[in-house]
Amino acid sequence: MTEAMFPLVEALQRKFGCQVQSMHAGREDEIYLVARDPDVRAIAEYLTDECDARLVTVFAEDRRSAEGVFFNYYVFERRGDTQYLMVRVPAPEGGLEFTSLSAKLPAVNWQEREIQDWFGLKAIGHPNPRKVALHDNWPDVHPLCKDFPIDTVLPPFEGERHLYRPALGEGVFQVPVGPVHAGIIEPGHFSFAVAGEPILYLQLRMFYTHKGTEKLFEKLPIHRAVFLAESISGDSSFSHGAAFCQAIERAARIEVPLTALVMRTILLELERICNHVGDIGAIANDVGFVVANAHASRLKETLFELNERLTGNRLLRGMVCPGGVRRIWNDGQLDLLRGTIDAFAVEFRDLIALVHSSESTQDRLERTGILRPEKAKDLGIVGVAGRASGIDLDVRRDHPYAAYRTYSFRVPVYQAGDVWHRMQVRIDEVNESLGIIRTAADHSLRGEFRAPVPAIPPDRCALSAVEGWRGEIIHWIRTGPDNHLERCKIKDPSLNNWPAVVEAVQGNIIADFPVINKSFNLSYSGTDR
Amino acid sequence: MFKILQKSIGAGIVTTAYPGAPAQISNHFRGRPSFDFEKWKDARTGAEVCPTGAISLGGNGDVRTVTVDYGLCVFCGLCAEASPDQAVRITQDFELATAERMNLVLTVEYTLNADGTHRQLRAVNRGFRNAGEDVENVGRKAREKIHKLLGRSLSIREVDAGSCNGCEVEIVALNNPIYDIERFGIHFVASPRHADMLLVTGPVTRNMELALLKTYRAMPEPKVVVAVGACGISGGIFGENYASLGGVDKVLPVDVYIPGCPPRPQALLHGILLAVGRLPERPYHEHAG
Numbered sequence: 001m002t003e004a005m006f007p008l009v010e011a012l013q014r015k016f017g018c019q020v021q022s023m024h025a026g027r028e029d030e031i032y033l034v035a036r037d038p039d040v041r042a043i044a045e046y047l048t049d050e051c052d053a054r055l056v057t058v059f060a061e062d063r064r065s066a067e068g069v070f071f072n073y074y075v076f077e078r079r080g081d082t083q084y085l086m087v088r089v090p091a092p093e094g095g096l097e098f099t100s101l102s103a104k105l106p107a108v109n110w111q112e113r114e115i116q117d118w119f120g121l122k123a124i125g126h127p128n129p130r131k132v133a134l135h136d137n138w139p140d141v142h143p144l145c146k147d148f149p150i151d152t153v154l155p156p157f158e159g160e161r162h163l164y165r166p167a168l169g170e171g172v173f174q175v176p177v178g179p180v181h182a183g184i185i186e187p188g189h190f191s192f193a194v195a196g197e198p199i200l201y202l203q204l205r206m207f208y209t210h211k212g213t214e215k216l217f218e219k220l221p222i223h224r225a226v227f228l229a230e231s232i233s234g235d236s237s238f239s240h241g242a243a244f245c246q247a248i249e250r251a252a253r254i255e256v257p258l259t260a261l262v263m264r265t266i267l268l269e270l271e272r273i274c275n276h277v278g279d280i281g282a283i284a285n286d287v288g289f290v291v292a293n294a295h296a297s298r299l300k301e302t303l304f305e306l307n308e309r310l311t312g313n314r315l316l317r318g319m320v321c322p323g324g325v326r327r328i329w330n331d332g333q334l335d336l337l338r339g340t341i342d343a344f345a346v347e348f349r350d351l352i353a354l355v356h357s358s359e360s361t362q363d364r365l366e367r368t369g370i371l372r373p374e375k376a377k378d379l380g381i382v383g384v385a386g387r388a389s390g391i392d393l394d395v396r397r398d399h400p401y402a403a404y405r406t407y408s409f410r411v412p413v414y415q416a417g418d419v420w421h422r423m424q425v426r427i428d429e430v431n432e433s434l435g436i437i438r439t440a441a442d443h444s445l446r447g448e449f450r451a452p453v454p455a456i457p458p459d460r461c462a463l464s465a466v467e468g469w470r471g472e473i474i475h476w477i478r479t480g481p482d483n484h485l486e487r488c489k490i491k492d493p494s495l496n497n498w499p500a501v502v503e504a505v506q507g508n509i510i511a512d513f514p515v516i517n518k519s520f521n522l523s524y525s526g527t528d529r
Numbered sequence: 530m531f532k533i534l535q536k537s538i539g540a541g542i543v544t545t546a547y548p549g550a551p552a553q554i555s556n557h558f559r560g561r562p563s564f565d566f567e568k569w570k571d572a573r574t575g576a577e578v579c580p581t582g583a584i585s586l587g588g589n590g591d592v593r594t595v596t597v598d599y600g601l602c603v604f605c606g607l608c609a610e611a612s613p614d615q616a617v618r619i620t621q622d623f624e625l626a627t628a629e630r631m632n633l634v635l636t637v638e639y640t641l642n643a644d645g646t647h648r649q650l651r652a653v654n655r656g657f658r659n660a661g662e663d664v665e666n667v668g669r670k671a672r673e674k675i676h677k678l679l680g681r682s683l684s685i686r687e688v689d690a691g692s693c694n695g696c697e698v699e700i701v702a703l704n705n706p707i708y709d710i711e712r713f714g715i716h717f718v719a720s721p722r723h724a725d726m727l728l729v730t731g732p733v734t735r736n737m738e739l740a741l742l743k744t745y746r747a748m749p750e751p752k753v754v755v756a757v758g759a760c761g762i763s764g765g766i767f768g769e770n771y772a773s774l775g776g777v778d779k780v781l782p783v784d785v786y787i788p789g790c791p792p793r794p795q796a797l798l799h800g801i802l803l804a805v806g807r808l809p810e811r812p813y814h815e816h817a818g
């Protein structure tokens with residue numbers, strides 16, 4: 001490990017001297033730095049403005065009993081480097097606060113407010129420090145503090161309900177929608193301000209499905225927590241399960257057998273295809289092309305049946321485990337995988353030809369729900385939504401995991417940022433995924449598929465990233481004693497991307513909201529945890 | 530237009546015959562774990578690996594009680610892997626829906642050995658409970674009323690009261706051409722005012738409790754409530770905590786419970802048809818039961 005491998009660290013130390021110190025890195029692609037000064041703005045600005053780094057996420061940890069202080073962690077990455085740089089910043093001595101970056105980096109707006117709600121640390125200088133992760137009527141509790149027991153029974157909520165900003169003006173109306181929606185989808189509240197048909201402004205209220213997931217990770221033994229990871233966001237069960245297991249494996253410092261890595265890669269891509277083809281149908285459906293949706297959902301069903309034959313569960317649950325996978329495939333299953341993928345590829349091509357042949361569908365989707373690239377960059381948008389708006393990020397390529405190093409694939413990027421191009425990114429990605437699966441399935445899947453996981457000593461930290469079908473999933477853990485975790489931070493791509501929906505709907509008619517929302521298809525449960 | 534027709538004719542009829550004919554399900558599918566209680570010499574391994582505590586141990590002195598709760602089970606199959614004597618087997622059973630929560634719970638009593646294993650099977654108690662009859666009667670009455678008023682059609686309002694979205698994925702699949710729930714005259718409606726059935730996934734979070742109650746109250750009588758999935762039945766892996774109230778019956782009277790994580794579309798279909806009296810309940814049988 002040479003300093004040259006860490007140009008960011010070198011640059012930081014040159015600029016800030018002893019203000020930043022390097023900490024022992026568990027893995028060479030995960031670098032920890034300790035900042036002395038609680039004011040992190042200078043470091044963050046230097047990294048983002050001058051080093052072209054991106055702030056991936058920020059989260060807090062209650063280390064009062066072990067180290068007497070709360071820490072914030074700022075995770076950075078830069079295109080071309082496979083490392084993640086973690087800057088650990090202490091809360092000021094005796095203070096329950098941290099310096100907000102949201103004014104400069106709006107991407108962390110919600111994440112900083114989440115720290116306020118969950119840890120009781122005040123984000124100094126935050127432009128909109130209202131509650132986000134706990135609703136306004138909650139009592140004054142901070143559930144992720146170590147002195148808050150998870151099974152606390154809170155009294156009936158009597159606080160003030162959330163006040164939405166009023167929309168004023170002649171002919172301006174507010175249209176409240178949710179949390180229970182008209183369709184079969186997850187709950188959230190949308191408050192539209194409209195002038196006639198066009199939407200002026202959308203206010204979101206999420207976290208209706210907050211169920212204490214991060215806290216629960218601290219209670220369950222690791223082998224049970226795998227199933228909790230699979231329940232963070234149901235349609236991304238395998239991605240979250242794999243991200244969690246990767247974190248455990250990194251903390252345990254074990255290598256996963258190649259066969260298991262290849263199988264994980266295949267299953268991650270299957271999950272991507274299932275969801276993308278379902279979304280393509282659903283987008284067509286939302287502009288009235290029902291037949292396309294019927295075919296798309298029929299195709300999705302063939303993949304669910306394949307999922308079940310490969311893993312025993314239609315959502316790919318119960319397959320991934322720390323150390324590898326729980327079962328290996330026999331020749332019959334591999335033949336079925338290859339056969340189903342080949343048949344699917346033909347049908348998918350027909351489906352896309354069908355969608356593309358409909359001029360009215362194209363007319364409804366083009367220039368609808370535009371997210372401009374510069375906005376997408378400011379808001380830190382990731383995944384499908386980011387790639388449709390010029391954000392060229394893909395964890396599979398930038399920080400390879402599982403067996404992705406082995407396979408070549410194209411990362412589709414468009415600049416237009418409308419619904420049509422969010423659909424087009426999905427179409428391109430399905431085709432790339434089919435290629436990856438075909439190549440991977442030709443690999444000899446034999447031999448070891450599950451490495452033994454030794455007992456992990458306490459205080460091992462590990463970061464894990466997976467490109468779920470929506471985008472970048474981050475899990476960060478600190479191990480505790482007795483096969484338990486001290487902390488598990490989950491960042492679903494939806495948490496970054498909700499502000500993109502707010503941006504994209506402006507100026508569109510309210511009747512187009514469903515299709516715009518569908519084109520992002522964000523996870524409420526992944527956001528709310 | 531011609532292309533669209535050609536595509537549809539080419540695809541043919543894909544709708545499943547279920548429940549008219551048995552479901553065609555892969556033998557890889559993990560359905561209900563079945564227990565051979567006579568053969569089961571040590572339930573500790575199963576209880577240890579079970580992610581949700583669906584297998585739990587109790588008792589005192591030389592008595593060990595083992596409780597198996599299919600309402601908590603996420604069908605991961607770990608208990609079968611952890612029982613080398615083949616006492617726990619994974620079956621392909623998925624028609625587990627029931628009107629009575631206690632029907633999903635089995636309690637078994639053993640005589641405990643000094644080394645922690647157990648020997649003699651003393652009793653197998655099925656959950657059937659007389660006290661539950663009232664609840665069941667209410668459900669039956671509602672079903673009869675719905676049957677009388679609406680014949681055999683049904684409108685469903687779905688509410689996600691805190692789920693991970695896994696159950697929604699499968700509920701949405703009921704509308705695809707394969708399961709095509711509309712062939713039964715059953716459809717999902719946008720408003721609770723139009724609904725006969727409330728199909729709820731959970732766990733019920735604190736933040737969704739009020740919205741769930743309001744949705745229920747907005748429905749006209751008679752109405753039926755169906756709790757979907759391990760979380761909807763019992764809170765599942767989330768259980769009860771500062772943010773989660775647990776299963777749907779913590780908040781609403783539930784008429785039918787549909788186990789699964791998530792329940793596959795056929796299991797949902799079975800539970801929904803059961804709730805409106807169009808299918809009989811199918812009790813499962815255990816060895817030594």
